[in-house]
Amino acid sequence: xxxxxxxxCLKGFVSxxxxxxxxxxxxxWLNPYLPPPCEFASVTLAFFNNGLKGLASDLKKxxxxxxxxxxxxxxxxxxEKLEIFKSLENWAEKNVLTxxxxxxxxxxxxxxxxxxxxxxFFKQVExxxxxxxxxPDDYLVVLVGDMIxxxxxxxxxxxxxxxxxxxxxxxxxxxxxxxxxxxxxxEENRHGDLLNKYLYLSGRVDMIQIEKTVQYLIGSGMDIQTxxxxxxxxxxxxxxxxATFISHxxxxxxxxxxxxxxxxxxxxxxxxDEKRHETAYTKIMEKLFELDPDxxxxxxxxxxxxxxxxxxxxxxxxQDEDLFVHFSAVAQRLGVYxxxxxxxxxxxxxxxxSVEKLTGLSGEGRKAQDYICGLAPxxxxx
Ligand SMILES: [Fe+2]
Ligand SMILES: [Fe+2]
Numbered sequence: 001x002x003x004x005x006x007x008x009c010l011k012g013f014v015s016x017x018x019x020x021x022x023x024x025x026x027x028x029w030l031n032p033y034l035p036p037p038c039e040f041a042s043v044t045l046a047f048f049n050n051g052l053k054g055l056a057s058d059l060k061k062x063x064x065x066x067x068x069x070x071x072x073x074x075x076x077x078x079x080e081k082l083e084i085f086k087s088l089e090n091w092a093e094k095n096v097l098t099x100x101x102x103x104x105x106x107x108x109x110x111x112x113x114x115x116x117x118x119x120x121f122f123k124q125v126e127x128x129x130x131x132x133x134x135x136p137d138d139y140l141v142v143l144v145g146d147m148i149x150x151x152x153x154x155x156x157x158x159x160x161x162x163x164x165x166x167x168x169x170x171x172x173x174x175x176x177x178x179x180x181x182x183x184x185x186x187e188e189n190r191h192g193d194l195l196n197k198y199l200y201l202s203g204r205v206d207m208i209q210i211e212k213t214v215q216y217l218i219g220s221g222m223d224i225q226t227x228x229x230x231x232x233x234x235x236x237x238x239x240x241x242x243a244t245f246i247s248h249x250x251x252x253x254x255x256x257x258x259x260x261x262x263x264x265x266x267x268x269x270x271x272x273d274e275k276r277h278e279t280a281y282t283k284i285m286e287k288l289f290e291l292d293p294d295x296x297x298x299x300x301x302x303x304x305x306x307x308x309x310x311x312x313x314x315x316x317x318x319q320d321e322d323l324f325v326h327f328s329a330v331a332q333r334l335g336v337y338x339x340x341x342x343x344x345x346x347x348x349x350x351x352x353x354s355v356e357k358l359t360g361l362s363g364e365g366r367k368a369q370d371y372i373c374g375l376a377p378x379x380x381x382x
Contacts, residue, residue, distance in 0.1 A: 063219050070223070076302075077164055077229040077295075084291060085165030085177065085230065091287065092176040099280035100183045109194035112266050114201065125201055131260045132202040139254055140204055142336045145327040146247060147199060149312040150192035151214045155221050156311065157185045160237075163230040184277060191270045198266060213317045220314045225306050231299035234285050235349075239308045241278035242345045243337065245271050250336040282352050293358045294365040300355065301368035304346065304375060343379040350376055 114124030161167040166177035173179075199205050226232040252267035289296040315324045331337045350356070355372050358365075 074227040076227040082165045147195035152217045163233045235303045238281040245274035247337045298368045
């Protein structure tokens with residue numbers, strides 16, 4: 001039993017393996033309104049897969065550890081660059097923290113869920129279950145994958161705290177960078193919480209399987225190759241926030257199509273948060289491009305050469321070594337997150353940071369600029 005195994009997450013369809021989904025011509029997610037299996041699939045998997053295959057031999061499975069070989073730590077930001085982040089503190093206070101919402105103005109998961117303290121709770125749950133009864137399995141697979149990705153939040157906060165010059169040195173530091181990291185985490189924390197409770201109440205998924213998968217994923221961490229370097233880190237977060245915005249927007253669109261307006265509202269609302277985060281991270285990079293175009297363009301090229309790994313690329317349910325590849329194939333097929341999205345995010349960022357117009361670059365910087373500018377049309381052709 002793999003992840004439904006993703007299929008094992010879905011009660012009633014537990015005998016279906018996701019791997020058999022992928023290869024079956026009668027795959028149950030092939031709804032008539034959906035686009036046919038996309039020719040981009042193998043391309044996307046190449047983007048997503050990023051060295052995942054064939055590395056499972058030395059797994060220390062019980063703790064979700066050493067899922068893949070660990071890389072030697074690299075520190076690619078020269079120490080003198082620390083000054084840039086110090087000098088940007090006032091700027092960050094006025095330009096970055098403003099993209100966070102005060103807690104009292106934030107939505108909370110409970111705003112979208114049956115109220116267990118009210119008399120109408122059981123009726124509300126019954127209604128929710130009626131509305132979710134007809135949602136197709138493949139859609140739930142993707143929603144479960146999105147939820148598990150959000151639930152691995154401790155990994156993302158840990159990662160931000162590896163970046164020299166911005167990390168939270170004490171756990172309660174008042175530098176704007178550290179405040180951002182904690183408050184961003186607090187905003188993100190509501191995403192997994194809400195999706196988790198919604199899926200639990202739906203009764204459509206195998207929660208034990210899901211909870212185990214979350215535990216494995218947090219235990220395993222991730223390797224996005226940002227080398228403790230905030231230039232690389234902010235390129236990654238800019239890309240990733242946009243990717244989650246697209247993905248949650250698409251699950252909203254599909255939920256609406258299935259007639260589950262409340263779920264559509266949930267996904268739209270989460271997408272709204274991701275949009276604010278994307279704005280903040282792309283703004284930080286915009287500032288770095290202005291102050292230090294050479295390092296910024298080299299960082300951008302460096303991350304694109306490595307390919308942007310998805311945060312849950314090491315997802316594992318205790319059984320399926322290729323779970324992420326299988327999940328990605330379903331997301332691709334449903335049109336929730338595709339190779340075309342990857343390319344469009346890249347194109348958006350190239351434009352957003354006016355990479356083509358950068359001047360005063362070193363030889364290496366110009367090479368990086370050429371690489372970036374040549375990559376957009378290549379990706380489009382693919
Ligand atoms: Fe999120
Ligand atoms: Fe986000």
